[in-house]
Amino acid sequence: MSFFDSSSSTPSSNSTPSSSIPVPESDLAINRPPQKQHERVVGFVREAPAARYTFDSRLNREEPSCELCRVEPEGGLSCIKLAMHSAALFKSMQSMGFYCALPAEPTRTDMECSYIPR
Numbered sequence: 001m002s003f004f005d006s007s008s009s010t011p012s013s014n015s016t017p018s019s020s021i022p023v024p025e026s027d028l029a030i031n032r033p034p035q036k037q038h039e040r041v042v043g044f045v046r047e048a049p050a051a052r053y054t055f056d057s058r059l060n061r062e063e064p065s066c067e068l069c070r071v072e073p074e075g076g077l078s079c080i081k082l083a084m085h086s087a088a089l090f091k092s093m094q095s096m097g098f099y100c101a102l103p104a105e106p107t108r109t110d111m112e113c114s115y116i117p118r
Contacts, residue, residue, distance in 0.1 A: 034084055041093070045070075055111055067082070
């Protein structure tokens with residue numbers, strides 16, 4: 001007897017699923033970056049594709065705004081402001097082959113993105 005077996009009766013294979021379970025949304029529709037803002041991200045990243053990029057991952061429900069920064073070779077930052085939510089920016093960076101993750105320090109909320117060659 002496995003963990004999933006029980007002595008109670010199980011529904012037949014012909015039964016329909018409960019209508020209270022929502023149908024999953026397509027990933028394409030979730031956090032889609034606005035096209036013009038995605039194009040700005042692509043242009044900014046093309047200037048230095050091997051750089052390390054950062055952005056704040058905190059949720060901002062009021063208005064779509066975030067800032068994407070890259071670490072320059074001299075140690076400074078170069079940044080652009082974008083009219084998009086951080087989740088959409090995350091998706092935009094992933095679509096270009098970047099791996100984005102939170103740093104190991106639990107108090108920081110900035111995502112760090114590095115290009116992963118395919």
